[in-house]
Amino acid sequence: MSDTAENQQSVDQIVAVIDRGPGRQIQVRLNEFKGKRYVDLRQFYLDEEQEVYKPTQKGVSIPVEQFGELKEALAKLEPLL
Numbered sequence: 526m527s528d529t530a531e532n533q534q535s536v537d538q539i540v541a542v543i544d545r546g547p548g549r550q551i552q553v554r555l556n557e558f559k560g561k562r563y564v565d566l567r568q569f570y571l572d573e574e575q576e577v578y579k580p581t582q583k584g585v586s587i588p589v590e591q592f593g594e595l596k597e598a599l600a601k602l603e604p605l606l
Contacts, residue, residue: 547571550578555589562589 543551548571556565567584571577587595 548575551584552578552580556586558586563587564589564592564595 537554537556539552539554541553543553545551545568550569552565552567552569554565554567556563563586565584565586567586568581569578570581572579
């Protein structure tokens with residue numbers, strides 16, 4: 526499979542879920558919007574029927590071209606924790 530085909534399969538996929546307590550989570554996703562790919566970290570909440578997690582406005586989308594910068598920033602943060 527080509528790189529392009531592998532990358533296309535991963536678009537709009539949940540990469541990781543971080544539990545934030547009852548009915549809340551942060552989802553790390555690879556999304557596509559208007560033909561551009563983004564790494565999206567966003568809070569989600571469980572809907573009123575307790576069936577589906579829905580996104581909130583709390584989050585950030587980073588163009589995949591800037592993912593390296595994000596990794597460098599997190600590496601600088603780690604020793605401070």
